[in-house]
Amino acid sequence: MLDCGLFQGRRQDMYTRNAALPVRPDSLSGVLLSHAHVDHSGRLPRLVHLGFRGPIYATRATIDFCSLLLADSAYVLRTQTAQINQRRLERGLPPLPDLYTDDDVRQTLALMQPVKWYEELVLGPHLRASFIPAGHIPGASSILLRELSTHGSCSLVYSGDVGRTNDWIMPDPAIPSGADFAILESTYGDCEHRPYLYARSELARNLRSTLAAGGVVVIPAYSVGRTQRLVYELRDLISSGELPNIPVYVDSPLSVEASRAFMRHPDVLHMPDGPDRTFARLQAVHVVSSEESRALRSQPGPFIVLTASGMCEAGRVLHHLKRNLPDPNSRVVFVGFCAEDTLGRLLLNKQPSVRINGEVVPVHAHIDNYDTFSAHADQRGLAQWIQAQPSLRAIFLVHGEEPQAFALAEHLESLTAREVIVPFANEAFSLSPTGVRPLEPNEYPPT
Ligand SMILES: [Zn+2]
Incomplete structure (x- = not known):
């Protein structure tokens, strides 16, 4: 099997789609895993839950990032299943079991075998x-069979x-x-991504106007990849004077861990400026504890906060959105892909209001989309x-x-x-x- 990813979108449909697998786990001799993002790895613990015990081949960096992402995925799925079960209970239906447990995640990681490129x-x-x-x-790898x-x-x-x-x-x-x-x-x-220099100067211009008005900039970003990319870009804009020297927060324990994991794998990175200068640009104010996160939610602007999840499906991003979406001085900046039916996609589709944890929230903040900072090749690259x-x-x-x-x-x-x-x-x-x-x-x- 090549990859075993999680579907993301409307919750009840996703539970059903993620519960089933297209093949019998005992018919597989092994899994080859391209990279750690959960849309490629997130159903491996489900495969193990259903009885798979074969080898899962992946690079060392992928295994390291999986140890962060799969544990988080188990937590997110558990939270979503609890929400589904709350509604089932109200309708007199029996609860659904969790798709996988922390123990399934541990077993999955134990089955992983490191491979080297080439x-x-x-x-x-x-x-x-x-x-x-x-x-x-x-x-991240391509796999030749x-x-x-x-x-x-x-x-x-x-x-x-x-x-x-x-x-x-x-x-x-x-x-x-x-x-x-x-x-x-x-x-x-x-599509083709917009040219980088054009997007960068537009991003700087938009952020400057929001920060000058005392607004908050919320950047929902994937923990692995997009968060580090944007922190790097923001540090660069601040040091070149294109942005004022305001605090940049990373409000996500997972993203903070992922930034540290980047530094554990310099061998798979390309850093023309050398590791010291590159990693120095990944410095941000790390918000890890829930008390710090709560304090940040009531802190007045201007500031910039990067927070997970990138598609706004779960996590601390929901608190920041609830507070800032009704504020016309604030801005939400998307930098990665949002699947259909996710809150991120609804915001990108310019809905006048959205529902967050059952509450209707009006959208008055600016909503921007920058696929320029995507980690994916565009049509030309493919x-x-x-x-x-x-x-x-x-x-x-x-x-x-x-x-x-x-x-x-x-x-x-x-x-x-x-x-x-x-x-x-x-x-x-x-x-x-x-x-x-x-x-x-x-x-x-x-x-
Ligand atoms: Zn990916």
Whole structure:
């Protein structure tokens, strides 16, 4: 199995989708994990809960970040299940069990086996795998699988999440060589990120006006990757005088831990200015205890606070939003992807009011969106990754919503004249040296 991620969106639907797995856990010989983000790793403890005991291969940095993210995920899911159960109780329905426990997370981490980039992994008499850098976040990898059979050899590359070239701290995504087939993510398959310098000066201008009016800037950000990227950017804007010297808070114990974890893995980072200068720009005021966090919620502006979760689904971000959304002097700045039906997406869609923990909150604050700071390649970057692999015969697009996936499919087809497939969920194909064949339902693996 390649990755085992968590679906995010409307709670009750997500519980059902995350509870089921597309294959029987005992039919798997192992899992290859591209990186630690929970939309790739967050259902591994569910797999273990349902009986999986095989190896989970990942880079050391991925394992380290998983130890933070999976523990947090267990907590978030428990909170969400409790909310679902509250409503079920009111309707006289029996409670749902937790998707997984802290113990499942511990067992999952114990099954993880570290792999090094470019090292060949022998998974069976005829199957080999290797991990190569994907950029994106520390340890993130693309995975190349090669099957050697009596009919010849056949290989498949799974992109994981493809990062940006010339990133602030991540190496450029490596280009796999010799693959016949690719499974490619399509998160930003329909657009190109705005140029960095343009976005940076607009960000500085907007933040200056909010801070001058005494407002609060709330930046909901993923704990791993986006938080560090934005702290780095803000420190740079402050030291160049483009922003006033105001406090930058990171109000999330997980994000604070993740920033420390970055510093534990300088070997997988790209730091032209050297680790000392780079890490110095990750300094912020860390808010860890709940007392400090409560104090910050009533502190008058101006200040900037980065807080999780990035899609505003849970955590301390909800308190900051509740307080600041009704204030026309405040500003909420999105810097990463928000899935459909999440609070983040509702805010980006400019809803006049939103519901937070059952309370209706009017939205008067400014809402900004900067995909420029995304850790994902855009359409051009994804196309470059494919075009650099002339051996590819067919491409499967995954991990995007329909408009993004279909736009990318059209673009790649016109650009490369190769077969591009946007599969349905749970659709199955057979790959062989002779090509791609969709499986008949009676050939599907057992579920
Ligand atoms: Zn990711």
